[in-house]
Amino acid sequence: MKQLTNYCPVMGYEKQIDAYPGKLKGYLDDNKLQGVELNVYADKPYEEDFRGLATGVHLRYWPMWLEFWNSNGKNLPDNPIAASYAIKECNNEEWLQAIRRNIKAAIVCEPEYLVWHVSDCLMEEIYYRHFKHSDADVIEGTIEVFNEIVDVIPPNVQVLFENLWWPGLTLKNPAVAERLLTGVKHKNVGFMLDTGHLMNTNWQLTTEQEAVKYVIETAAELGELKCYIKGLHLSCSLSGEYQRGSVGEVPKSLTIGELMKHIGMIDEHKVFQQADLRPLIEFIEPEYVNHELYYDTMEHLSSLLKIQQAKM
Numbered sequence: 001m002k003q004l005t006n007y008c009p010v011m012g013y014e015k016q017i018d019a020y021p022g023k024l025k026g027y028l029d030d031n032k033l034q035g036v037e038l039n040v041y042a043d044k045p046y047e048e049d050f051r052g053l054a055t056g057v058h059l060r061y062w063p064m065w066l067e068f069w070n071s072n073g074k075n076l077p078d079n080p081i082a083a084s085y086a087i088k089e090c091n092n093e094e095w096l097q098a099i100r101r102n103i104k105a106a107i108v109c110e111p112e113y114l115v116w117h118v119s120d121c122l123m124e125e126i127y128y129r130h131f132k133h134s135d136a137d138v139i140e141g142t143i144e145v146f147n148e149i150v151d152v153i154p155p156n157v158q159v160l161f162e163n164l165w166w167p168g169l170t171l172k173n174p175a176v177a178e179r180l181l182t183g184v185k186h187k188n189v190g191f192m193l194d195t196g197h198l199m200n201t202n203w204q205l206t207t208e209q210e211a212v213k214y215v216i217e218t219a220a221e222l223g224e225l226k227c228y229i230k231g232l233h234l235s236c237s238l239s240g241e242y243q244r245g246s247v248g249e250v251p252k253s254l255t256i257g258e259l260m261k262h263i264g265m266i267d268e269h270k271v272f273q274q275a276d277l278r279p280l281i282e283f284i285e286p287e288y289v290n291h292e293l294y295y296d297t298m299e300h301l302s303s304l305l306k307i308q309q310a311k312m
Contacts, residue, residue: 001281003309004055004290005301006233007036009046016298024053027298031305037290038109043101045108054109056160056231056288060102061117062087066133066141068095082123084256096145100152113158113231113288115192118142118169118180126263127250131167135176138168143183150185159184160192160230165200165266172201174222181228190230193219193284194292196237196269203240208275211238216283231288234277234308237268269294271304277311 007013007024020027028035035055040046042060064086067075073091077083089095106114120138125131142161153159161180163171171177171193181189198218199211219226242265251258271293281289291308295301 001286002034002055002288003032004035004037004288005031005033005305006039006058006290006292008039009048013298020298027302028053031302032309033291033305037115037288037292038106038111040102040106040109043098043105045105050109052110054111056113056115056290057106057109057111058115059106059117060099061119064120064122065095065145066120066138067122068092069141069145077123079123081254081256081259096148099145099149103149103152107152107154107157111157113160113192114153115160115162116146117164118161119164119166120168121166123259124250125166126259127246127248129247133167135167135170135173136179139176139180139183142168142180147183147185153186155186155188158188158190158230159186160190162192162194162197162233164194164197170201171198171222172218174225177222177225181225190228191225192231192233192288192290193229193286194233194235195280196233196235196267196292199237200239200243200266203243205238205240208236208238208272211236212272212275212277212280216280219284226284229284230286231290232280232284232286233290233292234272235269235292236272236275237266237270239266239268242266264294271308272311273307275311277308281312 017024017027035053037056037058038050038054039058068087069092077086087095089098120133161169163169169180195215198215199205202214205211205214269292291305293304295304
């Protein structure tokens with residue numbers, strides 16, 4: 001099992017890493033990590049060489065894409081906030097080219113795996129929680145898109161499909177999960193189980209202990225598909241109370257900052273501080289554990305890692 005952390009080489013983090021003895025490799029060694037899961041959201045590779053450090057790469061994610069895909073780019077959001085983070089390309093082929101460029105940029109790092117979000121949610125649905133598309137709709141669309149670009153993914157690179165709490169892959173429906181694995185034309189596939197995302201599907205969870213039990217029980221219900229869980233995005237998100245209180249209409253004066261804050265209040269990415277995580281690790285037997293946490297500085301991350309690793 002390799003322990004990793006999420007990392008994006010933005011200016012603040014890079015400056016702190018450059019001042020660290022041994023730079024990124026030294027930081028990883030000091031924090032008992034074997035690599036990073038690198039965020040690659042652009043269509044060009046980083047100038048810095050992350051080979052040997054980026055065990056995995058998290059690909060770019062478009063939250064609203066299924067309406068675009070089904071209409072070949074004709075059905076676009078008219079809300080300016082929604083449009084600001086929607087697909088910017090003009091049609092399906094242009095969007096597929098953007099996905100290909102993103103994957104090629106990721107492959108430069110020579111990762112063992114890529115992470116692909118499987119979800120779709122319109123901006124309004126984030127608030128009122130009534131969804132136009134079903135899990136099955138999103139899965140079928142994902143299969144279509146993935147199979148159009150699969151030729152740029154090397155056979156030796158795993159593609160790990162990540163669960164969210166919006167329509168798509170939630171890991172709560174084994175038949176839908178199986179359809180995804182059997183529908184894509186890449187044999188080297190599996191799941192990246194995001195514990196926080198799964199916790200976001202259950203608004204009744206109030207403690208870490210309840211949450212760990214829920215994750216284990218949900219994974220067990222996958223039956224034989226459980227063996228396809230190759231990795232964990234390990235974080236805690238007990239946002240049920242906030243989610244119950246925030247269902248309603250989209251605020252009229254909504255800004256992109258407020259929207260992202262709302263999503264962050266749902267998906268907390270906090271560290272596990274109390275629950276024993278050993279039963280979860282022993283049950284899943286993951287190849288990768290990415291401590292996917294919100295952190296302000298690399299020093300802050302180190303303190304969080306020590307807390308969560310002690311529970312493993």
